[in-house]
Amino acid sequence: MTGYHLAELNIGTARAPTDSPEMAGFMAGIIPVNALADTAPGFVWRLADGDGPGATALRPCGPDVMVNMSVWEDLESLRHFAYRNGPHLDFMRRRRSWFHPMAVPYLVLWWVPAGHIPGLDEALSRLDLLRRDGPGPRAFTFRDPYPPPAQATLPVEAPLPVEAPLPVRAPVAQTG
Amino acid sequence: MSEISVIAVLDDPVRRNLYDYVSARGDGVSRSEAAAATGIGRTLAAFHLDRLAEAGLVEITFARPPGRTGPGAGRPAKLYRRAAAEHHVSVPPRDYRAAAELLAEVVDLTGAEPELQRSARSRGAAAGRAAREQAPGLPDGDLVSGTLSAQGYQPYRDGGDVRLRNCPFHLLASRHPPLICGMNLALLEGLLEGAEVTSLTARLDPRPGECCVVLENSKNKDD
Numbered sequence: 001m002t003g004y005h006l007a008e009l010n011i012g013t014a015r016a017p018t019d020s021p022e023m024a025g026f027m028a029g030i031i032p033v034n035a036l037a038d039t040a041p042g043f044v045w046r047l048a049d050g051d052g053p054g055a056t057a058l059r060p061c062g063p064d065v066m067v068n069m070s071v072w073e074d075l076e077s078l079r080h081f082a083y084r085n086g087p088h089l090d091f092m093r094r095r096r097s098w099f100h101p102m103a104v105p106y107l108v109l110w111w112v113p114a115g116h117i118p119g120l121d122e123a124l125s126r127l128d129l130l131r132r133d134g135p136g137p138r139a140f141t142f143r144d145p146y147p148p149p150a151q152a153t154l155p156v157e158a159p160l161p162v163e164a165p166l167p168v169r170a171p172v173a174q175t176g
Numbered sequence: 177m178s179e180i181s182v183i184a185v186l187d188d189p190v191r192r193n194l195y196d197y198v199s200a201r202g203d204g205v206s207r208s209e210a211a212a213a214t215g216i217g218r219t220l221a222a223f224h225l226d227r228l229a230e231a232g233l234v235e236i237t238f239a240r241p242p243g244r245t246g247p248g249a250g251r252p253a254k255l256y257r258r259a260a261a262e263h264h265v266s267v268p269p270r271d272y273r274a275a276a277e278l279l280a281e282v283v284d285l286t287g288a289e290p291e292l293q294r295s296a297r298s299r300g301a302a303a304g305r306a307a308r309e310q311a312p313g314l315p316d317g318d319l320v321s322g323t324l325s326a327q328g329y330q331p332y333r334d335g336g337d338v339r340l341r342n343c344p345f346h347l348l349a350s351r352h353p354p355l356i357c358g359m360n361l362a363l364l365e366g367l368l369e370g371a372e373v374t375s376l377t378a379r380l381d382p383r384p385g386e387c388c389v390v391l392e393n394s395k396n397k398d399d
Contacts, residue, residue: 083353086381089388092354093361093380101287143351 004148005044005114006072009123010107012099013064018056026098030054033091037070040085042077045117046070060120066099069123071112075145078109082142105130108139111148177231182263185231190216191224195233195258198225200330202341202385204237204255225256235259262347273347280352289355296362297369303327304370316373320391323367329387336393338376343387357388364389 016022034054037043047069051057055068072078083089108127112118126139135144186192193214198205211221228234238252264273283292307323314322320338324331330341343349349356357380364378368391375394382388 083357084382084384084388086379086388089354089357089382090380093358095354096287096289101285103285 002074002148003114004111005116006075006078006109006148007069007112007118007123007126008072008078008107008109009067009069009118009127011061011065011067011127012095012106013102014066015098015100018052018066023098025094027053027056029091030056033088036085036087037081040077040081042073043081044071044073047120058120060124067120067123069118069120071117075109075142079142105141107141109141109145110139111137111146179263179265182231182233183265185227185233188224190214190220191227194221194224195228198228198234198256199258200332200341201257204239204257206253206255210256229256232259232261233263276348277351280348280355284352284355289358292355292359293362296359297366300363300366300368301370302366304367304373306370307367308371316371316375319371320368320373320376323371331391334390336395338391339383340387340389340391349388353388357382360387361389364391 014023014026018027031053034046037046047055047058047067049055049057056066058067059065060067070078072081081088082092105127108123108130110126129136130139130141133139135141135146137146137149140146186195194210194216197210197213207218207222207225210225211218214221225234229236234256235258237255237257239255240250240252283289303323307319311319311322317333317338321331321333324338324340328342328344331338332341333339343360345356345360349360361378361380367373368376368378376391377394378389378391380388381390
């Protein structure tokens, strides 16, 4: 155990409003997929809002952009759920029917101290960092991952040395 | 060892046969099992398996048979398993993987996945039709297994289903999972359609270390 958990944020521009027939498959599928996430090995937390399944009602990035955020014990747990869980992989396979392609990164990963739950502001700032600087220790991707900070025994409250990457705090269903 | 030397280690029919057997088995295989399966003596099998291990084509692990522990349980069995590393030789030099990576990135960025899936389905259907034309009377399971074997999937039976031990697109799929697994599913759906196989249905169901698709026996399903 490194004392850090893996947070992720993914966003997607929906092709139609969530109550439209075009999005019906997505809105129906998200519920069982979220349930699978909740019991997946290594799952810690995912963003949820009372108004719709999961985080589907949240619109911090504009009216058509859906967001999702989750926290996992490590990168492999998330990777396994995202890409080696049959129903979730199938959901991802069909994403083009529901979401527009994006020319800029729409998924970001970062390390948070174990027990910290990231807020949307922090998550979005990590996405901005990824878009601006490319993958690095504070914001990365599955294809270009970075390890957690090396200070495994550091207590959560202790200030980190200036040179060390500051881990930021961060749900499962990939919408992007 | 150079790539060409590694691959040259397989240039012996007995050794190639052993490698193919070990490669198609997901779990570790003992010398005795491999010898029995390929019809050779254990000493000869050991010789060839060790040459394969020296070349890095198979790896060796040691395991106690289940249920046996403590002194007197016996020496742990030496087991052979296909090594994960890929080996490539192309003459003249060709680098299709670099092109594939670039094309995959662009399909991802531009959202051309539906077109990719359509093309893949078409391509799979052509392969299915060709297979069916060559062997019109062959039972579905044999036709599909034979075709998938030739394409490198290493099919095996699991109850009434057909599972695929090997992913022919492994490294590309690990970098672009939904894209490549979606393409793969479409290829296999197309294959079944083209070969007019109705007893099997392709579905995404990854098993650790294996291809993401299962070909399920349609007759077993209630829906």
